[in-house]
Structures are given as structure tokens and as C-alpha cells.
Amino acid sequence: MANSPSGESVSERILRVLESFDTDRTALTATEIGRLARLPSSTAHRLVSELVATGLLERLADGRVQLGMHLWEIAQRGSRALRLRQVVLPYMERVQTRVREHTQLGVLENGEVLFLERLSDPHAVSNITRIAGRLPLHASSSGLVLLAFSPDEMQGDALEGRLDPFTPDTVTDPDRLRELLAQIRRDEFVVAPGYVEPVSTGIAVPLRDGAGRVLAALSVVVPRAAPTAGALEELRAAAAGIARRLPRGS
């Protein structure tokens, strides 16, 4: 249980080992992990061996390691991501059947939108979102909805933070963003044409639990030239159905 000389806990080091893996880096050597996790090589080798012994990492035939299926299992079993997704997925499928582009579920996680699920038509418009990927709050339709209903302090932090543009249409002026958030609170939706990619429009609505608390954002991404009224209507119907199925404090 002893901390390292740098005062770091073992939990922090293990976190950094696990964070070395990514969609584009699914198999790594212990040496690569040491470099990515900024750990001495001997420490990285020892931690990797320990984590392989627990099943949190798995060793491949070539000696590299990957995240273990058991890590996925633990994360999935006990997590509110799974519970929320289980309730929302049938509604997402209905929206997706009607809109036939991209349908997405996002939550607020440490100042960004984290996407829990995405359903996509093979012929859908370009869309930057990935499952377990993130986007900044100010740029994406889901992020704007989550920010609009978040505490004042978080809104203040976001508006004073970096507001980088993705396209010339991304709203980056704090005053215009403040107006946009107020509008979202009145409308209970946002239409964000070209904010993330010039060719696509994001449309998002808040998902509330039975007590009215906003838990997530449900969104579609459609071609910029497409009409938005039908998709918006589908999203609102889904949100109403989901509110009846999500108990208070889900």
C-alpha cells in the first residue's frame, strides 16, 4: 500500500497504465506502457505483470498486453452507464429507424460530453462522435444541452475556459453562448448547424429522470441540408418516453 517516492498512490499509477490504451493503441509492450504512463521501466514491468495476474490486462502471444475482457465486464456490470443505456437504447433504436443517420447518447463527464452509445446508418453523413469518445461542451449539440442545464458555476467555468472553434460556425463568443444556453433552457432543445463539422447538423434534447433532473443528452446528427423538424419531433417523443422509465436518481 506504500506510496512511491514521488508521493503518488499505486492507484494513480495503475490508472495511468490503463489509460495508456486507446482505440488506436489496443496492444502495447510493458516498455511502451512505461513511456506512455511516465513510469520507470521496472515499475511498468512489475505493474503490468500484476495486472495480467488479475485479468485486468491480458497478454497476447507476441508478449504485448491489451485491456482484459474482465475490466470491461466489471466496468459494465456495476456502472450507471449500462443502466442508463439499457433504458434509452430501445428509444434510440426507434429514433434511428425513423431518422436513419446517427443517434447518440451523451453524458457530462469531467467538463466534456462523454458518448455512451451511437447508432449509425452505413450511409449516414460524416460524424466525429465515437462511443466512449468525448467532445467539448460548447461545440456539440449534446454538450450545449448538458451545459445549459448544469450548475451556474460549471457554466461560468466553461464560458471562461478555452472555447476553440471546430468550424467557422462554432459559437465561441461567451456572450453569444450565454444567450444560446438561455434559449436551450426555454426550448428544451438545440439545433447546431455546422458547429462540429461543416456538412452536419447536430440536434439534441435533454433526458430527464422522473424527478426532472437532466441525466444525459439524446442527439441526432443529420446532413446540414436536411430538414430538422421531423428529427426533433422524434427526439422529443423519445425523451418523454424515457422520463417515464427513469426513476428519480437513476
Place this chain on the structure above:
Amino acid sequence: MANSPSGESVSERILRVLESFDTDRTALTATEIGRLARLPSSTAHRLVSELVATGLLERLADGRVQLGMHLWEIAQRGSRALRLRQVVLPYMERVQTRVREHTQLGVLENGEVLFLERLSDPHAVSNITRIAGRLPLHASSSGLVLLAFSPDEMQGDALEGRLDPFTPDTVTDPDRLRELLAQIRRDEFVVAPGYVEPVSTGIAVPLRDGAGRVLAALSVVVPRAAPTAGALEELRAAAAGIARRLPRGS
């Protein structure tokens, strides 16, 4: 990095803390975690604080903790579960649209089937499977398929291990199981009527990558009285499509 007096690594202790959480136990106190993880209370409290600091656990307003969304994110981002599921999900949706009961994706994990995904019709027949849940290899249609195409040694271990029945129809005789596995290798499918629940039939096919290696099982669960030919045809068509989209060594 030091091990505890019992010689256990910190990684093992962290694993046990994370494993304390489950579908039915999503929020726990540090004291409850200590009991479930068989750790001294002071150790449990310290580890919980460390894990909250890393975001792998999250503290609720009432002081209890739950698995952090960041754990889900890490597990999801780097995992082969996600990559496999991404390829298979559109095919599962097509099967589900036609069969309208349950459609499931399972992989072999430490001697059991681990289910990565399940799509279910609201009016579908009873089905014990849960996402991130497990079933024994000998009893479930997915497990039988995975066992049939696993190395001889694993088949031997399974046939010599516990072969508990779920229903009077579960095949628990090692010789009959051996014949069933040989049949599955010839047929490339299994129909398992009432093996897990008396009212339901599981039907499963192997999913192969481009090199012919079996990576997973795709299955449906239908009412026992339902005809199986149509569902089997859908599963086989899906498996053929998936094999073209899964590169060697996925």
C-alpha cells in the same frame, strides 16, 4: 508498490474493490467494500479514497461510492469487446428486426460465456442472459458453440468439470456432450431447446474472423414452441456478413 503482509499485490486488492460492485450493488460504503473484498477496514477506506481521487470510483452525495464513468470509458475505449461489438451490432439489429425475440453476442472468458450485447423485444420470451453476465459453457447455446471450437484441452477441462443442470433438458452427460460438440463442428450451429430455461430455445452460430478463427458466438433465444429454421437462416447470413468485415486477428 510494496505488497501487503499477506503477499498480495495492490493490483489484486484494487481488483477486489472494483469487483465488489455489481448490477444489484451499484453504490457501497467503504465499510461494505471492505467486507465484500475481504480487506481490513482501514485498507478499504484508504483504497477507496485513492480510487475516488483517480476517478475510477465516484463519491455520491450520501458518502457511498460507485464505479466511475471514467472506468467505463477506459474499458470501452481500448477493448476488443468494443471493436467486435461495433462490427457485429448492425448485423444483430438485422437479426433482431426479423426474429423479434432476443439476439445476443457472447465470447469465451475464463471458462464461461461472457455476453457483450443483447437486444430484446419488449414482448420476448423469458431469457436469463444479461449484458456483461455469464453462463456456463455446457448449458447455453452460445457456450456450446464456443466450447465446440475451443482447444481440445479446454474441452477436456470443461467435460471433466462441474456439469450442473439448469433444467431437466440440460445435457450433463460427458459422452453426450462430446457427441453434441462434434455435431456442432459439423453443422456450424446448435439448437438448444430448454437447456437453460424450459420455455426457451437458444440457437447459436460461431462468428469467425477472416482467417477462420472463432471469435464469438451469435445467438437468438426464442419461445420453445417457435419454429427455428428462419432464425437459424438469419444467424447464418449474419455470420457470413460478419466474417467479411472482421480482419484476421480481430
